[in-house]
Amino acid sequence: MKKILKYSLLLVVLAIIYVVYTNYPRLNIISGYSAKNMSSSVFLAGRTLEVTDNQDNNFSPINIAEDKINIEDKSATASVYGFMNRKAIYREGLGSVLIFDDFNKGTPFLVPNRTNISTDIPYPYGNGEQKDTVFSNVNYNELQTAVSNAFDKNEEYSIKTRAVVVIYKDQIIAEKYAEGFDKDAKILGWSMTKSITSAVLGILEKQGKINVNQKNLFPEWENDDRSKITLNNLLQMNSGLEWDEDYNTMSDVTKMLFLNKDMTKTQLEKPLIGEPNNSWNYSSGTSNLLSGYIRNQFKTHQEYLDFWYAELIDKIGMNSMLIETDLTGNYIGSSYGWATPRDWAKFGLLYLHKGNWNGEQLLNESWVNYTATPTNGSNGEYGAHFWLNAGGVYPNAPKDIFSCNGYQGQRVFIIPSKEMVIVRMGLTEDSSFNFDAFLKEMISAIN
Structure with missing residues (x-):
């Protein structure tokens, strides 16, 4: 024994x-x-x-x-x-x-100033209860079945959906949460945060402070071919800069997220290995480089911290949202935005309405159209920090869909032809969760 x-x-x-x-x-x-x-x-x-x-x-x-x-x-x-x-x-x-070991807990840090504009105005322009609205062209029974199909049943744990919110003509027409979650639960959007970063740049463009065709973006690039990279190239993930987006190894992205103090510098220091506009390569480093670029548009760090909330997040009432920063205080614009599903849906509605929020034009309509224009080499799958269906990734869904996509199946689908925004939050990707069938069933419920 x-x-x-x-x-x-x-x-x-x-x-x-x-x-x-x-x-x-x-x-x-x-x-x-x-x-x-x-x-x-x-x-x-x-x-x-x-x-x-x-x-x-x-x-x-x-x-x-x-x-x-x-x-x-x-x-x-x-x-x-x-x-x-x-x-x-x-x-x-x-x-x-x-x-890290050299961290000084007593070091002061700046925090963004927030404006909570939560009101009793009905959702989405406030956080109040919506007026009862019944659309004659919506098959509510079919819709509820479609929503239920997106969740695990009989104590299974394979689909792992946490939330679904379906909005049609600015009205929530269906909403469901897994056990332990509700409309107030903050959920990590992972790479959906990239689309937030893109929107901040869109607001700067609307204010006349930047142009997507700008070159010479960083002093570190002045004396080599990287000076030819445009803001458009970065937004479309088509810069030609070296980057390895592999989460299963010690790659550029895992080193950046878990070993670097300043995540805006990781892509900045990479060499040019391809031709701008002919080298599409998905890169979280690019999104954090853009966060650094946004920082450079402001004289002070406090202005940079405040701008994301004052001009976008709090302005459209995404009061639950928090974008986490790295150790140097820069927004991790690639990965770490948290918000409730309803607030993620508000962001989708901003784009559904071509950049207009309750009468105020935050983004130029041309910027929204640009966002949904396929980048060269992406087979119609990618725009300016948004994913697209122009290439038919979802064959049973409209081609005009564009979306914020995040790790483990986070999605905000914007469907202009159907006047819809659909949010799905969970812990599974397309191999375990059939997004094409999900979209088909949702859309089919509206005649």
């Missing part, structure tokens, strides 16, 4: 050594992801450690990390079998961020 126990213990130890050895180069990423996500989930979104571990962090290899939270100092730590301990702290107004 003792020999059996000894051999069993040895096998366990060897298994642990094998896992650590094979994953060691990635341990920084694994524990960093787990700690950062845990801190944001608990202190920003108000969920528990148990829920976060069982749902958000419950996939390989992140699920081999062990998480702990400290309520008093609003921090989360994670390690893998005791190796590579990482810590993330929550800063009110800025969200959670991974810290």
Whole structure:
């Protein structure tokens, strides 16, 4: 019996050594992801450690990390079998961020000034209850069936949808949440945040402060061919800059998100390896480079922090939204925007209405059209930090759909021909969740 126990213990130890050895180069990423996500989930979104571990962090290899939270100092730590301990702290107004050994907790930091314009005006222009509106051309039974089909049934956990909001002619005509979520639940949009970054640039364009054809975007590029890269090239992910967007290895994107203090610099320092406008390559580094470009348009960091909220987020009543910053205080415009599904839908409505919000033109209509114009080399799939259906990715849905897309199946679909915005938030991609069927069923309910 003792020999059996000894051999069993040895096998366990060897298994642990094998896992650590094979994953060691990635341990920084694994524990960093787990700690950062845990801190944001608990202190920003108000969920528990148990829920976060069982749902958000419950996939390989992140699920081999062990998480702990400290309520008093609003921090989360994670390690893998005791190796590579990482810590993330929550800063009110800025969200959670991974810290390093040289971090000084007493260092002051700026926070954005917020304007809460939540009113009793009916949604979407306020947060009040909508007036009862029944559309004769909407088959509500069919619509409810379509919405229900987007969620797990009978205690299964494979589709993993957390929220669906369907808006038609500015009215919520269907809405459903998974257990533990409701209309006030903040959910991470991941790369949907890229579309927010694009909108901020659109507002600067409307105000006459930038032009998409600008070159010589950064002093660091003045003396080489990168000076020829235009703002348009960056917005369309077509700059020709080197970038590896691989989340399964120690790649450019994982190093940026989990090892860098200033995420606006990662893409800035990359060489040109392709031809601008002929080298489409999806890059989160480009989105954070654009955040840095936006920062350069302001004299002070406070102005930069305030602008995103004052001119866009709070102006359209996305009061739940928070875009997290890196350690240097720059918005992580690639990945870390949190908001309720209803507030994500408001952003979709801004684009559905060609940049007009309740009578005020925040974006030029031409900017919205530009956003939904396919970039060269993307096969009709990508515009200016928005995804498109022009190439027929969703064959059973209208070609004019454009959308904000995020990791694990976050979506804000804008459908101009149907006057619709559809939001889906969850934890599964297209392989486990059929977005084409989802859209077809939703749209078919409206005659």
